[in-house]
Amino acid sequence: MTQKLTILIxxxxxxxxxxxxxxxxxxxxxxxxxxxxxxxxxxxxxxxSMSVENDSLTDSGLTLLITNQTAEEMTYGMDYLVEQKRDGxxxxxxxxxIVNDIAVLLPPGKTQDFxxxxxxxxxxxxxxxxxxIWDGKQTIRYAINFNVL
Numbered sequence: 001m002t003q004k005l006t007i008l009i010x011x012x013x014x015x016x017x018x019x020x021x022x023x024x025x026x027x028x029x030x031x032x033x034x035x036x037x038x039x040x041x042x043x044x045x046x047x048x049s050m051s052v053e054n055d056s057l058t059d060s061g062l063t064l065l066i067t068n069q070t071a072e073e074m075t076y077g078m079d080y081l082v083e084q085k086r087d088g089x090x091x092x093x094x095x096x097x098i099v100n101d102i103a104v105l106l107p108p109g110k111t112q113d114f115x116x117x118x119x120x121x122x123x124x125x126x127x128x129x130x131x132x133i134w135d136g137k138q139t140i141r142y143a144i145n146f147n148v149l
Contacts (some may be wrong), residue, residue, distance in 0.1 A: 043140045048074065049135055050144040054111060057146065061117035064129060064144065066106065074106040076133045080116055085126040093118075106133070122148045
């Protein structure tokens with residue numbers, strides 16, 4: 001009986017993995033603010049530079065320009081995090097995010113644009129976008145600050 005139960009559980013786990021493969025699910029409500037885990041540091045090296053493309057900030061998003069300033073190829077996915085600064089601390093704006101789980105190659109010395117969107121206009125304030133990027137050994141979190149006036 002125990003062996004049959006173990007096999008059934010393994011089959012259910014496999015089925016769940018197959019159904020969800022290809023997508024990354026992050027589900028939270030939009031207006032809730034949560035304190036970001038300080039153990040996930042933001043990289044301050046100049047291996048990757050990010051900037052907001054001129055005149056791309058709108059009520060529904062912006063366009064990032066991501067530049068690989070190394071001699072190595074980097075990769076990134078479609079995921080990102082938007083945070084707002086409140087009382088001197090950064091808080092994640094939890095918004096439902098369902099993205100294709102694909103890798104985008106970022107060749108050495110190249111710049112690529114990346115669309116960031118949100119469903120509702122952001123209130124006035126200081127924000128940052130956190131973008132995880134894989135350097136071939138580890139995922140490193142990079143950030144770019146922007147203001148909504």
